[in-house]
Amino acid sequence: MGKKLDATALINGFKGQDILSIAQFDQPRLFLIFALAKQMKQLLLKNKSSDLLEKTITTLLFFEPSSRTFSSFAAAARRLNGTTIDILNPSQTSSVAKGESFSDTIRALETNTDCIVIRHPEIGSAQKAADAAFFVPIINAGDGAGEHPTQALMDLFTIYEHHNTLQGLTGVIAGDLLNGRTVHSLLKGLSLFEKNTIYLLSSKQLRIPRVDWLHFQNKGLKIVEIEKESDIPKNAHFWYWTRVQTERFKNTDVKKIPEHPVITTTVLELAGRQTIIMHPLPRIDEIHPDVDRDPRAMYFRSQIQNGLPIRMVLLSLVLGKI
Ligand code: NCD
Numbered sequence: 395m396g397k398k399l400d401a402t403a404l405i406n407g408f409k410g411q412d413i414l415s416i417a418q419f420d421q422p423r424l425f426l427i428f429a430l431a432k433q434m435k436q437l438l439l440k441n442k443s444s445d446l447l448e449k450t451i452t453t454l455l456f457f458e459p460s461s462r463t464f465s466s467f468a469a470a471a472r473r474l475n476g477t478t479i480d481i482l483n484p485s486q487t488s489s490v491a492k493g494e495s496f497s498d499t500i501r502a503l504e505t506n507t508d509c510i511v512i513r514h515p516e517i518g519s520a521q522k523a524a525d526a527a528f529f530v531p532i533i534n535a536g537d538g539a540g541e542h543p544t545q546a547l548m549d550l551f552t553i554y555e556h557h558n559t560l561q562g563l564t565g566v567i568a569g570d571l572l573n574g575r576t577v578h579s580l581l582k583g584l585s586l587f588e589k590n591t592i593y594l595l596s597s598k599q600l601r602i603p604r605v606d607w608l609h610f611q612n613k614g615l616k617i618v619e620i621e622k623e624s625d626i627p628k629n630a631h632f633w634y635w636t637r638v639q640t641e642r643f644k645n646t647d648v649k650k651i652p653e654h655p656v657i658t659t660t661v662l663e664l665a666g667r668q669t670i671i672m673h674p675l676p677r678i679d680e681i682h683p684d685v686d687r688d689p690r691a692m693y694f695r696s697q698i699q700n701g702l703p704i705r706m707v708l709l710s711l712v713l714g715k716i
Contacts, residue, residue: 409714412524412532416546416579428551434703446715447476453507455481457514463535467511470705497526504530511535531712539573539642545674546579548700556670557631561587566626568595568655569636571602576674585613593618597652629666637678657681672697
């Protein structure tokens with residue numbers, strides 16, 4: 395009974411809430427979302443439809459390119475019988491092109507919708523949208539090199555499904571740790587749990603900023619920086635690889651793309667039998683396609699598939715429909 399009441403209070407707390415950073419979650423809220431996502435997965439498996447989001451409209455406002463996040467938010471709303479207003483490339487297609495301010499655009503859009511999901515190249519843009527909006531919740535679908543909280547929810551859920559815990563984990567996070575917003579959100583998410591040790595593998599230019607490194611250490615997350623694949627610990631619970639975020643480079647001269655770690659079938663031999671291989675995608679060249687069929691590779695399996703149930707849950711919660 396007490397537990398039920400707690401869950402109800404947690405659920406009610408989500409109604410109308412902006413989702414801007416993974417840091418706004420705690421363990422009970424994460425586990426609530428995972429439990430609900432598990433139910434959504436059952437619904438999807440049974441091919442049952444639901445009217446949970448009937449008569450709701452979600453605006454998808456994407457200032458940056460997106461395949462997965464955009465389509466999975468759209469599918470999440472529509473699988474629950476909600477609708478979406480899809481605004482791709484607003485700098486060209488909306489009144490932003492006429493010089494309207496960001497805040498005014500948000501206020502105009504919120505008039506016709508129940509929720510705005512925003513992706514934007516600037517760090518802090520989702521927060522700016524939340525500050526501007528009077529009436530509707532804002533969901534951050536990626537703010538520049540800042541955060542990508544819904545990706546972190548699906549990443550944490552994937553790790554949890556495979557290892558049944560989010561504490562006492564050993565993980566490897568590799569690639570562009572400086573500019574990768576999925577990395578930033580995942581590290582924040584992992585620091586909500588105890589006794590996690592994360593090995594960071596990247597070139598010197600793409601290390602996480604020192605201030606973040608200190609922040610995570612202070613939160614109790616043990617961070618070990620390594621320089622080569624052979625330093626990867628045996629039997630890590632997960633490897634999380636990312637691409638170099640070239641679009642964030644001021645100088646986009648391709649010749650200057652720094653060296654970055656690549657998973658080949660040879661490197662994969664350093665993984666344990668239970669190590670899951672993750673990547674938020676898109677993958678460029680940092681995981682060799684021969685790795686895709688390895689049963690431990692989750693990036694085209696559970697990790698990407700978890701985007702839909704997680705976003706179904708999140709939309710339902712912030713719209714007050716669960
Ligand atoms: C990521 C992003 O946009 O930050 N993609 C995604 O949403 N799955 C990762 C990336 O672009 O490298």
